[in-house]
Amino acid sequence: MPSAAFDLKALIRPVPDFPKPGVIFRDITPLFQSPRGLRHVADAFIERYVETDFSHIGAMDARGFLIGSIIAHQLNKPLILFRKQGKLPADVLAEGYQTEYGEAFLEVHADSLCEGDSVLIFDDLIATGGTLLAATSLVRRMGAQVFEAAAIIDLPELGGTQRLNDAGVPTFCLTEFSLSEY
Template identity: 80%
Template sequence: MHLDDEFSLKTLIRPVVDFPKPGVVFRDITPLFQSPRALRLVVDSFAQRYVEAEFSHVGAMDARGFLIGSAVAYALNKPLVLFRKQGKLPADVLAESYRTEYGEAFLEVHSDSLCEGDKVVLFDDLIATGGTLLAAAALARRMGASLLEAAAIIDLPELGGSQKLMDAGIPTFALTAFALDEI
């Protein structure tokens, strides 16, 4: 099974106009998760991409990145590292501030999640401004880990996030991309 013309991933990503604020087209992936076939195809596509890659951990972004990252970690038998919004982790954490398309936030990770020499693939639902993934990369590097790639279901290239990641030395991969005005 693979994603092809017969099965369009874009048809299962619902555009929600003016959410969470006027002028924004939110890319809702919940219809994708309501289709067992689509979810399997997405997870299998990522698993096939990374099955022979040399890396040690899967990193997943709070919250929608958890959905894909955990499934890929399971499929590839890799440890899962959770990058959470501020105040959600119970043990010692490292924190990193970042800008989102809506404001400023903090990302945290347990300080013992990664070690020197670990290599991580980061997962999120989409790449917009790149802030969350750049913060996760900075946290991973602070623990001595390196990055193989940042991966997402959706890229919004006009917002510049994938370019910022590449400029920071982090290759990116997305299953599909949308123009900002694409409905």
């Protein structure tokens, strides 16, 4: 975790009523504009995972790509991209899931993983868990397993972390926000 003197939440901008009224969007772009902030986040994840045993890092489209690629580089692990439908050029596996706003599909290249591989999957935040659960299903369909789902932010009131845990996927987040927290 970032040091006690470091205020990660201060670098996450609340944007009220985005993408729809009543939602407070957690914008991580200020975090990525802060070299010190990004270093703290990357270091916290690297410290957690440097001596753990998994074979790949998976990153969720699109904000998960940002932190996932940094951690994959630093830990010298292959990076698997989980993309929105229609973005990958080769043979894909697809999984439908519910979002807060409707239905969506997540895709991954069908040859990304092999039986016995273990994947640490990254996203920017865990809300309802739909995207990470879809990724988990895709990983398992390839005969691999999810080591852990990691994110910068958890929104525990939306139940995603619990859904992931119920599906046998451990989770780790650097910080959390309540729905009423501005």
